[in-house]
Structure formats: structure tokens, C-alpha cells
Amino acid sequence: MIGGLFIYNHKGEVLISRVYRDDIGRNAVDAFRVNVIHARQQVRSPVTNIARTSFFHVKRSNIWLAAVTKQNVNAAMVFEFLYKMCDVMTAYFGKISEENIKNNFVLIYELLDEILDFGYPQNSETGALKTFITQQGIKGQTKEEQSQITSQVTGQIGWRREGIKYRRNELFLDVLESVNLLMSPQGQVLSAHVSGRVVMKSYLSGMPECKFGMNDKIVIDKQGKGGASDDAGKSDLGGGSGKQSIAIDDCTFHQCVRLSKFDSERSISFIPPDGEYELMRYRTTKDIILPFRVIPLVREVGRTKLEVKVVIKSNFKPSLLAQKIEVRIPTPLNTSGVQVICMKGKAKYKASENAIVWKIKRMAGMKESQISAEIELLPTNDKKKWARPPISMNFEVPFAPSGLKVRYLKVFESKLNYSDHDVIKWVRYIGRSGIYETRC
């Protein structure tokens, strides 16, 4: 299991060092600094072995978090733990920065004592932790409160405390998708997938039992004729297509969701944590609506000139507006000057990033726009050809490119006197570009 956990600043100075096992000595702190943080080469693996000791590290802005062990641990667990550790710290004091860590080092030690015991991760749900690690002492607690804390930390519903009350029961659902594309210069889709997340903000009283439904093909097909079209119509906030159900390749759920029930009935039921959390993640590859198509044309005119023409076409309902559109056209390293002409938006050559960045604030569906550029090159005797990185694109569209739709989210709380109808529900769809690249 994890033998020790160190946090360093960008210079390699230790900010936090907590050793859990006897086989990890102080020299491990230095070994990591010397071999990884101060290494001349770029880091080539997140796992480094130095003198039969394994170092697992992640980096958050310029802070290094390293878990150290001499045993054959579950590597995925170590990384998941490090991410979780970052989440917990963020939940307590915001951004992970050197200043914040130094300001909260006592708190961090207290957290590390609680969420890792002898290197075994323990309950690390912020909701539960915040009930008893407060930096205020726990003097005022009654016996009942104490046992409530411990049963929550160790209990089956470790993510929610009892006795939450809201005057207005409200919940927000965000369907956030990122659409990823890799297209060949000829316009052939090499790979495309949507990775989506359903993020829920719940402000609900008591211990509500929730049930979430979406236009999952398997469920819709099971229900058979009739019902499906009604449901889909109700929550259709104007997506790009009239698809009624989608095939989900795979999905994963927050630990509040009863997985065995999903496995047997494909129904998603859970008692939600309070506040914001990620209910599920999913991935689809079939029938994806690609909001934009990029058509590149690069021509080398002699040795010192390049002509680039890029056309983008929007491919969704004309009534919808895409926002924050940015096309990034890479330029060779020996570029000396660039002249750009674009019909819409603003385009600029950014020498420091070796790219032409073309920004368009808004663009409606079924439109097209074009940019052309002349790139002057310095003559070089470098034999190596320019690698031609792909043209990448960023955007935001108000629909889910996968076609996913929320059909319902039902709330039941038997003990308190509010029903599903009293809960105010909001649904929002946002599609963003993930890695959306076209080779040129």
C-alpha cells in the first residue's frame, strides 16, 4: 500500500511530507526531487522506479503530488486516490497552490491522517469529512452527534448526512458533453466519440430517493411501442436531430448509484449527495452529430511560402447558435510573417504559439465561413520536414451532440412532506469540443 505521500512546489521543496510505512525513509523525498522534478528530460512516465521504490505522481498547476511505495500496489488505486486527494483539498480551501497548501498545512495533515490509514485509503467523501474535520475542534458535540458522524463516515451512505433541510427543494441537471473528432485531410472520420457527464446540483431535504431516466436505447426498446415518443418530446430542448434513443457504449456512475440495480434493470436509482456532484459519465460513438466540419487546404508554394485555406461549416439546426468558436491553424517554426483574410470573426497570427488563431463569437447552424492565409517562411537548411500538426477547433453548442436527452428525474422522500411535483427541476445541455482535430 501507499508508503508515503509528499507534496512539492515547482522548485522541488517539500510542502507536505507524510510517511505511513517504515520502509519509506526521508531519502525518498530527495530521490523524487532529484530524479523527477529536477530531471533534465521531460517526464516520460507518471510512475518512476528509483531504487526499488515506486513513485506515482500527478501535477496540479505547478504543485507535484507524489505517492511512494515499496510494495506492489494497485496503481490505478493510487492515482485515483491522488485525484481524490486533490478534490478534497479543493473542496476545503480552493485552488491547489503553494500558498494555499502552506496556509492550510495543519488541515492537510489532519486530512491525510484521516483518509489514509497505514497507506489504505479510507472514506474520502468531502461531505462526510466536513462533518468532523473542521479545524474548529469538536468540543461541542453531544454523544448522538458523535455516533452520527462515525456512522456516516463508515456507513452505507457515506456521502450524505441526515437532517438536511431546504425551504425550496430544487435540483439542476447539466448534461455536459465533449465531442472528440479526428478527421483525415480528405474528410474521412478517423475516430469520433462523445464523452458526456451528467452533473447534478441538488438542494433537497431529507434523504430523497431519486430515479433518473434518459433516452437510452436499451431502455426505450424494452418499453416498446408508444411511450417513447411522448417522453422524448417533453424534454426536447431543441437538439440537433429528432433521434428518439441513443446507443450508449458505456457509462459509469457516482458511488451513490446502486450498480446492481442498473446491471439488472438498467434503472438509475440513488440517494444523491447534497450540493454539486457528478452523477454519471458516459460515452457514445454511434450517430454523433458533428457540429462543425473543417476543410483544410494547405499548399506549399516553393520553399518559402505556404498558402492555407480553411473552411468551417456548421452542421446543426439554423435556429441554434454556437459560441466561442476558435480555430487553431498551426504554422511552421520558421514562419517569418503571416497575412490573414477571413470573412467572419477575427484572426491573428500568434508567433509564440506557432499558430493562427481564428475566433468567431457566434455562428448559427448550417452556415459556412472561410479563412485564407499566406505564410512566409524563412529559408532553413533543416532537412526535417514540418510535422504539420492537426488543425484543432474549440466551440460550445447548446445541445448534446450525442443526442442524449433527460426523460425524467423523479424524487421520492417518504418521511418528509414534499412530493416529486414540488421539486423545481432544471435541465441544461451544453456540447463542447474535446479534442476536435482535422489533419492537414
Added chain:
Amino acid sequence: MQEWANQLCENRQFGSKMTDSKYFTTTKKGEIFELKAELNSDKKEKKKEAVKKVIASMTVGKDVSALFPDVVNCMQTDNLELKKLVYLYLMNYAKSQPDMAIMAVNTFVKDCEDPNPLIRALAVRTMGCIRVDKITEYLCEPLRKCLKDEDPYVRKTAAVCVAKLHDINAQLVEDQGFLDTLKDLISDSNPMVVANAVAALSEIAESHPNSNLMDLNPQTINKLLTALNECTEWGQIFILDCLANYTPRDDRESQSICERVTPRLSHANSAVVLSAVKVLMKFMEMLPKDLDYYGTLLKKLAPPLVTLLSAEPELQYVALRNINLIVQRRPEILKHEMKVFFVKYNDPIYVKLEKLDIMIRLASQANIAQVLAELKEYATEVDVDFVRKAVRAIGRCAIKVEQSAERCVSTLLDLIQTKVNYVVQEAIVVIKDIFRKYPNKYESVIATLCENLDSLDEPEARAAMIWIVGEYAERIDNADELLESFLEGFHDESTQVQLQLLTAIVKLFLKKPTETQELVQQVLSLATQDSDNPDLRDRGYIYWRLLSTDPVAAKEPPSAFVEGSRGVQHKRLPGSTESESPDTASAAAVSDAPPAVIPSQGDLLGDLLNLDLTPPTTTGPPPPASSGMQMGAMDLLGGGLDSLLGGDLGGSPAIGAGFGAPPAAMPASFSAPVSGGLDDLFDLGGGVGMPMGAYSAPKTVWLPALKAKGLEISGTFARRSGVIQMEMTLTNKAMSVMTDFAIQFNRNSFGLAPAGPLQVLTPLSPNQSIEVTLPLNTVGPVMKMEPLNNLQVAVKNNIDVFYFSCQYPISMLFVEDGKMERQVFLATWKDIPNDSEAQFQIKDCHLNAASNKLQGSNIFTIAKRTVDGQDMLYQSMKLTNGIWVLTEMRVQAGNPVYTVKKCVYIYIANMVDRI
């Protein structure tokens, strides 16, 4: 009132913000003393502040163990935050202060009885981390109680504590019966207690591999599976990892476990998913393949694995490593998912490399076109490692999917056209592998490959190219020239290249015996007489013998070689593609000299053993087989010395081209041997009592007795009062008397030739030695040798003619009138073109001695100046054939801190001037 409270809160916040990070910066003198005072302060706040400072110092690595008693005194407090800090301190320093750690015991024991479960747990948790025997003794009782505590939080902490205690004192844990209590906890009502008990037991069981500690049976498995649905994500991992060690009794149990584990594949925590996959992969083995459920399960495994690839990069890496293993075991799971392994431009390099590996594993006829297009794309990326691996991957595709071989070859050719050096080299290595797997299919590309010969500087690529030339010698018109060009720097090549070159030239000789006799002779002598590498020598001798037995037999081995190598290749190459880094180099070594061929040559093997076992200083007569071999070699190579010397050397343009009369054509490579000579000179810088005059190296054995039927010749070269001399010792190690000595030189770079006959007047009787000095002149025929200072000598006596080659120091060619006028020096220095400059370093040389000693060797110092603390010496020397060499020697003062003596590094730019 409200407002006041708010203000207080703000102050508090503000205060903590300012103070906490401040702890990291205090580096005052007498800090420890001040802290001590503060720790003993009456004020609680001050105490707490002081402890925080102590912890901050501890974190950055300062030793604050001196404060031990003062910190422990703060332990008895109702402030939990302060208590935790003190405990943290204790865990760090208790081991170094065991006696004082006892002071804490009472507080611990008291805390274990505290009504607050959080404090009870904290005490037990901390005690387990203090590795001091006396504390451990006191731990047992509280631990026993805590394992049965009414509060699950305490129980789950106590469960882990058993593992801690076991790590400190395994015997104690067994004696106290904690293991049984721990096992009972597997049936606990609280899922987290179960999970921690499982974790602790698994760890303890690991250190007792044979004990039946976990004792997994269907009942306990059932309990674990129930807890699996309810415990935290981490607990699920502990339980799943434990389940993976269980072996179900039959396929029904196996299936029921799989059914209950499958839902975990949808967990948000990747580690849970991977652990579940691990369990399923193992238990699937038990299921009959025709079962419907087996197919369903197989289908369920792919999506979660693919989903892992959209996780954070570090997790992607872990997932990919695992997928790599899964794909090797069950390629069918992911065979349709090729696209998800396509590399994204912004993937971290470690993810890229892993993806590439998996792509190759999944490549099949169905998806090969797509894969190749991708690989070609990757070969133009920036990261050198990745590009190389991509090129290599193309080759592996060709070998794996025969139908794609042609497309792979053409892709590789496209890549070679890019002229990116490392891409070309990698591509050539890969093409060699393809040639070996599919012989005589793609040789049309050889011409393109040969065009890139000059750019190859990596041993593997050179070896690959040489192999190709040797294998297809009959189709390459100038194969002999190509191979000869490699032979020039034979001794500078890596073993891999030397071996390959030897084999290739032998192959060439067998295919074109008439034109390549000289070449084969040269390589055999380089490989056997001039090499220290036993592998190379052995292979050289094997070939030599095979070639020399008799012409008929000599014709045989080649085909045996060639066929044999193919037979081996077919088996070996697929194997090498399986391994992570295809070790083509060693495969080549095996397939080019298959041991199976040698026994078919009958008694040759005996000869071989004889040869290897006979020490070179043997006094007995040479074994008859050996002489037979020598004779055979002679016959085969076309009649000995005469033909060697008089043979038509004009055949290859490389020979004789560079080194004729006009020194203007002096090739750049000339600087190498010169520098070698200078190096020799400077090496002596450290020597004491070096007499004035030219340096001559000690004698080395040029011709061992074993090769010359008992005649041993050792010798050296020297320049004594303007005359170049070859000083030799001839020793008769044979049984009979030797007479009629004569000597002859082959044509050489500087036209060295004997100025008189070899003066051995008396017959040389057995075990007798004679010193001979042979004056040389430089008016003989000239031919450029490789290395430049190589000299091939033939010595005749009444028994036979023997050949050897030796190398002379260039310095003996420096003539006495090599001192150049200052003005002339300056003018010529400026005219020297850059490409005839070379630079090298000499270490550990005394400056003062250098100039004198150099003059003794006819290297004249023309001028001296000092620039930026560097002494520059300008020198000239003149060779026998009228070539001037000008040098600049830069002397920089060494680091005086380490040595009192001035040890210096000398940079010499040496130049070959035209006159």
C-alpha cells in the same frame, strides 16, 4: 453582537491565513530555544502556534527532535487539532527517542477509553504507527478492546491497526490471537469494517504465503460480495483484489461470482473497474467457452476498458498497461476497438507509446490499412522515440500480417524519402527484418536503400544495411565497393557491425569468388588477427576454416549457411515480434551461423576446438590440421603473396584514389591516425625521466607462433637520428631450425619499404630469439590503407611464407626539418579550409614538459600566446611525403581546488594543409 461575531470570524480567518505559511519561513537563530519556551507557555494559543511551527520545521526536514519532551507535554489537551499535531510529531520522532516516547503511553491508554469514538480511534491509529517496543506492549489491551468496540469507526481503525502491529511484531499478533478477531470482522455488520479487515488480512497473508490465513470459502466469499455493494470505493478495491486470489470450486460458483462482480464495471472509480476486470478475467477461465454467459461477459468487458481511455492521462497509462496484458491473453475482447487506440496529437508521450504497442497487437488483416495510415502519420511527429517506435511498428505489421507486407514496404520507402536521419535508419532496420521474413520478394527496393548508405551512423542500421548487401550481393553491382567502404573503419565499428560485415563479405565471396579474394582476406585478417573480440575471432576462424578446407567444401557451406539461416528466421522472427523490444540483433547472430551446420562439416569441429584450446605460446609443433588450414587458405586465396601484391588493385576506385602525389586530395579521415599518433605522444606526458628524442612504443606481438608454424615476431617502430627503423624480435618456438629469412611489404599509405635485406645471418635454432633492426625508407609504392597507418608484411623462412599486418605510429614520419617560418605558418593557417580541421582532447598532460618532448618527436612549436587565460601553442610538423600538419594547442588551467598540480585539458585543432 452578530456583527462582533462576524468580525471575530474574519479575524480568525485572516489570522490563520497570515500565520500558517509564515511557519515555513522562520529560520532565526536560536529557533529551537524560542520554540521550547513557547511550547511551555501557559497560553493555549501560543502552545498551539509553537507546535505548528515544530511540524512545519519537521516537514521541510529540519531536526526538531530536541523538543521531544516539550511537545509530548502538550499532548494532554482537549483540543483535538493540537492533539493530532502532537501525535504527528510522535510518529516521526518516537523511534529516535524510545525512552521518552514512554511518556506518551499513559495519554494513549487514557484516550483509548475516551467516550468520543473519534478520539478512541485516533489513539489506536497513532499507537500503531509508533514503532517502539514498549509502546507496542501497551497497545495490545486497548487494541483488543477497540476491535470489539461498539462504534464501527473504531473497529475499522482497529482492523488496520492489527496489520500495523503485525508489521512491527508478527509473533505478538499471533500470540495475542488478533488474527482470529480480525477474521471475525469479515462477518461484521458494517461494510467498511469488513473492507479494512480484508485489507489487513490480505497484507498479513502476503507475508505468510503458505498459511491459510484468508481461508476463503463460499460463505466468506458471499459475505465479501454483500459488503462489495455497500462499502466505499476503496473498500470495493480491497475486496475485489482479495477475490482475485480465490479459486472457485466449479464453473457455477465462478459464474455466480462473475454475475455479482459485473455491476462494478460501471463504477466511476477506474481502480474499481480495473480490479473488477482482473477478477472477471481470472474467473472466466473457469467458464466453459460454449456457455452463453461466457459470450455475454466477453462483450461486457470491452466498453469499460475503452471508457478508461477518457480518464486522466496517468490513469490512461495504467489502463493501457493493463489492456496490453489483456490483449495478449484475450485479443478477441478488443479486436473491434482499434480506433480508440489511435494516438492523439496532445497525448502525453507515455500514453502514446503504450497505445502504439496495443495497436500493433490488435493489427489484423481487417484493419491493417487503417493502422498503416496512422503509423505513417505518427512517423512525422516530433518525439524521436515515438517516431522510431512508429516506424518499427510498421515492420511488425508487415511481419504479423503477410498480406500487408507490400504496403508496409512501400510505406517505409516513402518514409525513407523524407531523409529524416533517424527515420531512415529505423526504416532500414525494419526492412531488413521484412527481407528476412519474406526472402526474395522486395529486393527491388535495394537501390533506394543503397542511396542512403552514407547517412547511417547507428550500429543497428549499419549492420542491417550490411546484411542486406551481403544477402543480395549478386543483385547489387557494386556490393564489393559498398562493403569495402564499411571495412575502412572496421575497428571503430561496434561488434554487431563487425560480425555482420564479416559474414556479409564471406557471403559475397562465395557468390563472386574471383573479384573479392582480397576483400575476404582483408576482413578475415581484421577479424582474427587484429581483433580482441572473442566472438568476432571465433566467427572469423570458423569462416576461414570453412573456406579453406577445400574448394568443394567451400562451395557447400555457403548454401548451408543461407538455407540454414532462413530456416531459423522463420521460427525466430514471429517470436521476436512477440517480445517487447525485438532483439533482432541477437536473432541475426544466431541465424547467420547456425550451430547445426558445423557438425555437418565433420572433423572441422575438432579443428575448431583444437584451435581454441591451444594457447598461443605453445612450444610444440603446430597441429597438423592447422597447417592444413593455412595451406588451404593459401590455395583458395589464389597463390599467396605474389598475387596479393601484384593483383589488380585498380578494380576498386576507392583504393588508391585519395593518396597519390597531390596532397591536396588528402581525405579528411587522415586526421584520425595523426591524432592517434599525437595521442600516443601526449600520453607519455606524465612519464618521468623521458629521454630526449623520439618516442618508440614497446614491442607488441605481430605474428603469434601459432599462425606461423612456430615463428613468433614481435616488434615496434622508431625514428632514430632521422632514420625510420622497424625493430623486431624473431623467436623460434618450433622444434626445427629456421633459416633463409626474407621480408617484403605490401603497398602502403606512405610508401614505406625496407631499405635493405633482413639481417638474420645465423640460423635460428629452437627456443632462440634474435633482435633485428630493419631500416626503412619511404620511396616504395603508395596505396591508401585503412587504417591509414596499416602495414601489411610478409615474412618468409625455409618453412613457409607468413603474413601479418601491423600499425606504425604516424609520429615516426615527422621529419626533422618540420619547423615552419612564423609568417608562412600564419598565412597557411588562414588558408586551411574548415573541412580539413579536426579537434580532439588530451587529458592529464604537463604543459612544461609537452613542448620539449614534442620537439624530440619533431613537432616544433612556432609561437605561443595567451588568450583569456588559455595558453595557445602553435606547432608544425612535416611528414615524409611533404605534407605539413599545423596544430593549435590550447591549454586551460585545471580546477585548482581539487589538484595542486596543474592538471590540464588540452584542445588541439589539427589541420592538414595543402602546399
